[in-house]
Amino acid sequence: MEIENSAELKELAASLVAFGKINGAEEIEVSIVDGYEFSVDVRLGKIENLVEAGSRYLGLRILKDKKTAFATSSDLSRETLQSLVKNAIKRSSFASQDEFSGLPAPSSRKINISSLRLFDPEISTLDSEKKISLAMETEKIALEDKRITNSHGASFQTNEIKSVLANSNGFLEEYDQTYFGLSVGLQAGDTDSRVEGSWSSSKIHFNELERPEEVAKKAVERTVRQLNPRKIRTQNVPMIFEPLMTSWILGFLFACVSGVSIYQKTSFLVDKLEERISNSSVTVIDDGLMPRMLGTRPFDAEGVPCQKTRVVRRGILKNYLCNTYAARKLKLKSTGNSSGTGVSPNNFYLEPGSSSPEDIISSLDKGLILTRTLGHGLNPVTGDISRGAFGLWVENGEIAYPVSEITISGNLGEILNSIELIGNDIDFLSPISGPTIKVGELTVAGQ
């Protein structure tokens, strides 16, 4: 089936909702994602991979007697979709009745989609040659630095995504998004003492994307600063988290304040609303409505309008982030964080403070700047953290040398309570972001 314009996708979604109703679904939700992808990987000055493709996916949720069935398909022929709907209606009878399930109630709140500026028309003016040259240039600049000994390659990627959502409560909306990404991965040092580093910039608007020089410079800097690492002895020391590491720890916090992990009791923050979970300098926000940001969207995967939610206000846990189901389970309101089957962040960030990152480093007498972690080792049930890590050792407020082959261990609850300084350097590089922070003691295992 050929669908060339968005009116037809909207029509398809609406007609499947009607088809579901006629065939016995009490509630039905249809989402369609129509994406166009371009990506190029270059390495050592040559194109490695060039991918260009368009594809569409459709997702369904059907409820009958408060029993739920899901389905998805990449085959958008009407035949397949209609049988998928019928199958789902049949399958729903095998699920258990669940009073909390179902579509969100219609909302009167309307978001002005164009004010969010999620689509950059410049995407259609960039030709393949320009896109390839951005990746080429980035790698070339990086390789000019003699300390760089090998390259994982540079990539440039664009995406154009249309999202359509319709449901049996009368919801029928769509929005368009663009995405641009430029990255490079490098190695420095000899074969037997290699270090690796990378940098990537991703934005909704092309003119906000970091230029090849910036991406290359950051990647080089992040790679070579790890050269000639030392091992350190096992000890407990205060730590500084670089912004990317703050984002990492916030990602873990997100998992622990997600309404799903709360009702499932798989978070150490169960039953902690209105309690102090960190010191009063900490404010954490989830905001789906910041214009031009990576985590912005007018409504979530269930059509609930997005909003700005204070998750932690001056150290007090104020809200869990919920989809409709988790909200009903917890007797709360949806915060517009549905991802379809679970909960996802919008723009989830730690409010910046007033210290410059330089001041934070000079305030550290002896300790570690955490620059990168490796592995898994996050346990939301307890808040326990255990990871392989890389960092920079600080003595008397100055970076002394890089360290590697260490592990760090600690607990998210304790880290939140021990945040001493918050930087002013938030960059919103990803949907989850934060500035440099200084925290109390964590265990570093080394020799």
Added chain:
Amino acid sequence: MPEIKRRTFLKASAAGLGSIIFSGLNCKGIKKMKNPPHLVFEDHFHFSQEDLQKFLNISLSRGGDFSEIYLEYKIYNSINMEEDIIKETAESISLGLGIRVLSGEKTGYGYTNDLSREKIKKTALTAASIASGTTLRNTASLNPVQFPHNFYPLLIHPSQESLEEKIRLVKKAYSAARNFDSKIKKVKVSLMDLDQHITIVNSEGLKVSDARPLIKMVCLAVAEKEEKREAGFSGGGGRVGMEYFAHVLTPEEIGQDAAKEALNLLEAITPPAGEMPVILAPGHSGVLVHEAVGHLLEADFIRKKTSIFWNKMGKKVGSSQITIYDDPTIPNFRGSYNIDDEGTIPKKTLLIIKGNLTGLLQDRLSAKLMKKPLTGHGRRENYTCIPIPRMSNTYIDRGEYSPEEIIKSVKKGFYAQKYQGGQVEDSGKFTFSVNSGFLIENGKLTSPTKQATLIGTNIDILNDIEMIGSDLKFGLQTGSCGKEGQTVPVNDGCPTIKIAKMTVGGQK
């Protein structure tokens, strides 16, 4: 920020625990079958051979060296149970094709799930644009190939089993965990099965199809005592039929194993931090060979000289006790396949023999550029992905020590038992996340321990391997491996292994 080109190994939903004896899978029930039903490939594309030939010709119209079409139809089913109810069921259909053109070291790729001839021709032209010649190359005429083997012998195909029966299995696992102990407060069980049909045609005249079954059951159990809360995981599956859950691993065992781990963790302590002797438990610790060796022998990293092993072929890289294989042909294993995702018949591949580096995992592109034979390790997650060299079932072969004498040899150290996963970078630095283990004191396993991280560099660890046990086991058929954004099912295994020293991240 998406970290680029890093590889991770994740056991299913932080799970993938428990282990089975290698030979057990073959002798318990499954091998007894006389004539396993050969899977019938279902064609969901309805293109004639001439159509496919025409698309291939278009894809080479700019003068590429090689072109290929990967046609994939997949149906995926899942059932979730938590809070004592069947929460939902899901069905996913995926239908699409990817067209690849190779021109020297360059790859052009296009994919589409709109199967109109016009869209496919456009996709072929997109892929073709990587080449810059004008000579129209003719493709060899397609010659359908049948292979004689079937690495997925089974009785009851998961896609043929009724939803009611599958739900019954899920409930069994759920009840087994929930009722195991009053301290078990929360259980979650998922059953997922995938039926993948692929056809690969290429400009060398290959036309080959495969139909791959895959099923997995995973269980999470949360135990609570006073203010403490801990989670345990278990699971099982593979390219097996439903009879697996009757004869090899029952849902009850899966549920009980998850509950037991959660309960054990309630009593566990955080291990001490620092450098110490480490013993890796058999089976689960296969993640070591996956991270520390397997990834770095994927031919793309060798060819690009980013792997620490690139200049060490034929050289000794570790203790002479170590022999390592990657074997995609082990019947019913999660990482096995009849053909790889480029249509190559896979081979059991020797990677390291007695500490010497001897083999690589090859895909077409790397094999061609390196002028090496194919090994059948070109894999892709789905039709939207370019195939790259990947592992299948990777393991350290058995050694000569009994597990008891290995444990006895350590005065003070750490025994790593179950893992959440691992990660490696090309420099050879890798980590494992250990979910549960034990302290070793005076040659005995003593206090149970909880979450810890092990970190090391592969060359050091391979040289620090002091003893290898005779007890080869495999992980529990729930693991997946991620590389460059593509996730594929894998398995790995090893016997009990003693490492002279490794950094354990615990508490000081």
